[in-house]
Amino acid sequence: MNEKTIFITGASAGFGAACARIFSAQGNRLILTARRSDPLLTLQRELSGKTEVHVIPLDVRDRVAVKDAVESLPERFRDIDVLINNAGLALGLEPAHKVDLDDWETMVDTNIKGLMYCTRQILPGMVARNRGHIVNLGSVAGSWPYPGGNVYGGTKAFVEQFSLNLRCDLLGTRVRVTCIQPGMAETEFSKVRFKGNEKMASQVYSGTEALTAEDIAETIYWVINRPEHVNINTLELMSIDQAWSPFAVHRRK
Ligand SMILES: NC(=O)C1=CN([C@@H]2O[C@H](COP(=O)(O)OP(=O)(O)OC[C@H]3O[C@@H](n4cnc5c(N)ncnc54)[C@H](OP(=O)(O)O)[C@@H]3O)[C@@H](O)[C@H]2O)C=CC1
Numbered sequence: 455m456n457e458k459t460i461f462i463t464g465a466s467a468g469f470g471a472a473c474a475r476i477f478s479a480q481g482n483r484l485i486l487t488a489r490r491s492d493p494l495l496t497l498q499r500e501l502s503g504k505t506e507v508h509v510i511p512l513d514v515r516d517r518v519a520v521k522d523a524v525e526s527l528p529e530r531f532r533d534i535d536v537l538i539n540n541a542g543l544a545l546g547l548e549p550a551h552k553v554d555l556d557d558w559e560t561m562v563d564t565n566i567k568g569l570m571y572c573t574r575q576i577l578p579g580m581v582a583r584n585r586g587h588i589v590n591l592g593s594v595a596g597s598w599p600y601p602g603g604n605v606y607g608g609t610k611a612f613v614e615q616f617s618l619n620l621r622c623d624l625l626g627t628r629v630r631v632t633c634i635q636p637g638m639a640e641t642e643f644s645k646v647r648f649k650g651n652e653k654m655a656s657q658v659y660s661g662t663e664a665l666t667a668e669d670i671a672e673t674i675y676w677v678i679n680r681p682e683h684v685n686i687n688t689l690e691l692m693s694i695d696q697a698w699s700p701f702a703v704h705r706r707k
């Protein structure tokens with residue numbers, strides 16, 4: 455048994471919930487957070503026979519709430535070994551000149567600032583104990599541009615560079631940092647992106663075998679269970695049904 459205390463943001467759906475399931479099987483203590491408490495409580499009931507699960511309704515955009523959540527953890531959950539910075543979202547696929555500025559702000563507040571708040575709150579304990587692992591959810595959108603990817607891709611480029619820079623600051627400690635960069639994966643992601651439009655969401659995955667939440671959770675499980683001297687810096691994965699396109703060229707008449 456390899457028990458760790460694992461703090462997961464965005465555990466109410468998708469990758470976060472799949473991570474909770476896979477890590478519960480290893481007997482790890484889980485701290486599950488997200489804004490929606492009902493799915494968290496359902497997951498807690500599902501997993502409670504396997505491991506200890508602590509649930510915190512938390513909006514990662516709320517800096518004070520992040521601080522309070524970490525500072526008020528029960529004794530047995532205080533020494534966090536693994537932080538999975540997974541909470542995040544894309545909103546819209548409009549070109550930059552038509553986009554809703556509120557959507558851009560929400561993505562920056564969640565994908566960048568929320569990830570910063572959780573990291574800054576949990577990292578000092580890891581450094582003091584000289585052990586830990588931060589796994590950040592980046593995306594292929596952070597490395598490869600596409601129309602309408604504008605601020606979403608920008609936030610995920612931040613996640614990659616922030617992850618690499620963290621490792622620079624942590625050199626000499628036993629704290630690891632990994633940026634996971636998935637391509638198209640079928641979760642609630644597109645339903646959120648298209649604001650509840652199920653038809654547009656399902657078209658994203660139509661006729662493909664997209665990555666699943668379990669594929670990502672298994673990858674994170676593998677990354678975390680490498681020998682402690684091995685740091686996977688970045689790991690990009692895609693469905694076999696996804697690849698890049700040639701450069702787009704605008705031809706003048
Ligand atoms: N699916 C994909 O194709 C890909 C996704 N990613 C990234 O992976 C991560 C997880 O995505 P995925 O599982 O697919 O998406 P889902 O929409 O299925 O899950 C997103 C999770 O994030 C939580 N969340 C969103 N906003 C907040 C917030 N402000 N505070 C706390 N929790 C929040 C949601 O919970 P709640 O609504 O209850 O708060 C939910 O649990 C994201 O960072 C996403 O950008 C990266 C590459 C590909």
Ligand SMILES: O=CCS(=O)(=O)O
Pocket residue numbers: 592593594595636637638639
């Ligand atoms: O991050 C999600 C993958 S994509 O929709 O941007 O390709």
